[in-house]
Amino acid sequence: MFADVAAKMVPNGWHNIIPLTIDTGQKKPAVKWAAYQHEDIPLDTLREWYRGRMGRMPLTGMVFGECREIVALDIDLTDPALNRRITEIGGYDCGIQSEFVRVGNHPKYMAFFRGAVRSQKLNGVEVFGSSGQVAIFGTHPTTKKAYDWPGRSLLDVTPGDLPEVTQEQVTAWLDTIKPLLETRDHHGRKLGWTGIDELRESLRKDGIDAAQRAIIGLHDGSRHPTCLTVTAWLVSQGYSPEDIATFIENNFPAHLRTDDWRKLRPRIRQMAEDAVKKFFGEEKW
Numbered sequence: 584m585f586a587d588v589a590a591k592m593v594p595n596g597w598h599n600i601i602p603l604t605i606d607t608g609q610k611k612p613a614v615k616w617a618a619y620q621h622e623d624i625p626l627d628t629l630r631e632w633y634r635g636r637m638g639r640m641p642l643t644g645m646v647f648g649e650c651r652e653i654v655a656l657d658i659d660l661t662d663p664a665l666n667r668r669i670t671e672i673g674g675y676d677c678g679i680q681s682e683f684v685r686v687g688n689h690p691k692y693m694a695f696f697r698g699a700v701r702s703q704k705l706n707g708v709e710v711f712g713s714s715g716q717v718a719i720f721g722t723h724p725t726t727k728k729a730y731d732w733p734g735r736s737l738l739d740v741t742p743g744d745l746p747e748v749t750q751e752q753v754t755a756w757l758d759t760i761k762p763l764l765e766t767r768d769h770h771g772r773k774l775g776w777t778g779i780d781e782l783r784e785s786l787r788k789d790g791i792d793a794a795q796r797a798i799i800g801l802h803d804g805s806r807h808p809t810c811l812t813v814t815a816w817l818v819s820q821g822y823s824p825e826d827i828a829t830f831i832e833n834n835f836p837a838h839l840r841t842d843d844w845r846k847l848r849p850r851i852r853q854m855a856e857d858a859v860k861k862f863f864g865e866e867k868w
Contacts, residue, residue, distance in 0.1 A: 586638030588720045588738065589629060596741045598623040599651055602632055602640035603718055608725075610718050613640045620648035620714050642721030647702065647711045654696040654748055655711040661833040662795055663690040669708065669760050677756040681746050682734040687723040695737065696748040703757065706764045706799060710753055763792050764799075779812050786816045798834040806839060814854045824855040 585602040592600055601624070602613040614637065624646075632638065647653060656679070660666050673679040683695040700712035711717060719737060722729055732738075785793035794813045801809055810831060817827045828851040835847060844850065 584638060584721075585640040585643050586633040588643040589633035589638070591738050592643075593626070593629050593633070596743075597645075597737070598626065598629065599646045599648070599653065600624075600629070600719075601644045601646055601716065602637040603642035603644040603721065604640050605642065605724050610642060610644075610724060612644060612716060613637055616644075616646050616716055619646045620650075622648075622650055642718050644716050645719050646716045647714055649699070649713045651742070652697055652699050653712075653742055653745065654698050654700045654753075655693050655717055656696070656753075657691075657693045657709040657711065657717065658707070659691050659709065660707040661690065662791070662830070664791055665763065665795055666690045666692070668792070669763065672759050673756045676759060677752050679748055679752050679756055681748075683737060683740075683745060684732065684734050685719055686731045686733060687718070688726050693717065695745055697742060697745040698748040698750070700748060700750050700753050703753075705757060705761060708757070708760065708764060710757070712753075763796070779808055782809065782812050783816075786813070790820075794830070795834050798831055799836065801836055801839055806844060810851065811854055811857065814851065814857075818855055824852045827855050828852050 585600075589600060599619060601616050601619070603610050604613045605611065614632065645653070645655070647655065656673070658666055658669060660669070679694075679696075681694040681696055685693045685695070687693075698712070700710060702712050702714045703710045709715075718730065720730055782793070782797055785797070789796075794816060797809050797813050813831070814827055817830065822830070828848040831851050832847050840847060
């Protein structure tokens with residue numbers, strides 16, 4: 584509960600935590616929090632929250648803002664291989680590493696730092712620094728398990744104990760991983776693929792990264808040919824129909840699950856069989 588977490592974190596200088604509740608399966612702030620992006624939460628307010636009714640809230644959240652220079656890098660991707668690649672780029676190429684990692688719905692994770700960094704967002708990756716709020720402790724509404732801190736936990740440290748990160752490091756990291764992530768503009772319109780031939784070439788060159796970009800970047804009218812081509816490539820790489828269905832379902836845009844695409848898994852399993860018939864013997868990947 585919020586009371587248990589706040590009783591440990593507030594004395595350590597964390598004056599930016601708030602109680603969260605769960606509403607229709609979604610995490611939601613239980614208090615008005617936007618103003619605290621610009622100033623610390625008064626100690627009297629924090630004590631009132633965790634000693635009163637708000638103390639019984641099931642989740643604890645953290646508010647970000649320029650006034651406190653705390654940073655979180657949120658990797659909201661479901662493909663473990665892509666997550667590892669993005670993490671390696673951050674650690675080895677950009678010097679971005681932290682022991683303070685929160686895991687809610689694996690393989691998604693969030694790493695914490697200190698520094699003056701502005702909030703930014705790409706497809707599947709978000710930087711919290713100058714604004715926003717996230718959940719840090721409690722029970723994840725999807726997994727029904729407690730948020731895990733496999734390294735060091737924020738419960739045991741002060742904000743000054745976090746590793747430092749700079750805007751320059753974050754910008755370099757985002758610029759490097761951007762080609763792996765961005766396939767749509769800010770309106771949701773598809774970018775990138777000009778046709779199936781280009782998609783096939785991308786699959787040959789970039790492998791699973793290209794497959795994920797293609798599915799994430801689907802638009803109305805491209806669902807069947809793109810899914811069929813990606814499925815054929817995955818079959819050629821030894822993926823089972825069940826694995827293919829999981830991969831595509833995890834990356835398939837929610838707004839395209841309409842009409843006969845509502846039941847996605849059986850459709851993709853059938854598509855895997857169709858892909859074998861259509862492409863093997865005709866196309867060498």
